[in-house]
Amino acid sequence: AQSVTQPDIHITVSEGASLELRCNYSYGATPYLFWYVQSPGQGLQLLLKYFSGDTLVQGIKGFEAEFKRSQSSFNLRKPSVHWSDAAEYFCAVGAMGGNKLVFGAGTILRVKS
């Protein structure tokens, strides 16, 4: 069965600084990988997804993520964080041929001015 680990429960960055949120997955084959964002009081919104092909994936709101098979990682990055990026971020993995997603525990991002 697949699983997802997000090692950082909370991260605080200064506005304008770069951001990297870590995600490690466990799955024996090529996974389907996702990053979702949950703003306060809102549902989840998809930032980006990886199925195959180019390992660097661009998403909405200036986010990108890189799939590294050798490290079983799919880290989310943004070069310059804005105060509006403060939210909770979830990494999720799905199995090829499966029909369910498994979510990580989430990382809460705080942005200080």
Next chain:
Amino acid sequence: DADVTQTPRNRITKTGKRIMLECSQTKGHDRMYWYRQDPGLGLRLIYYSFDVKDINKGEISDGYSVSRQAQAKFSLSLESAIPNQTALYFCATATGISSYNEQFFGPGTRLTVL
């Protein structure tokens, strides 16, 4: 208007009560999901449905039941609520052959069981 709506948005109930959470969508999607979110645990799948006649258990279905009344409506019931079912509940929808198309989430229902 929101594409995926959930009612109620907040609910406080007592142990032993039966409660129903409702989800409606206007996206025309076939697939619908119920998740619960607990701090530090992320989202866990309770039930999912690929069409009106296809309902499947997720990883934490015990204590819950669902009903897919129509393509657009998917309800979650707690037959006899208990305090550890206090959580934030999300409904989601998706389309396509693969369930790995984007899932669209409702705003959530915050349930408190006293």
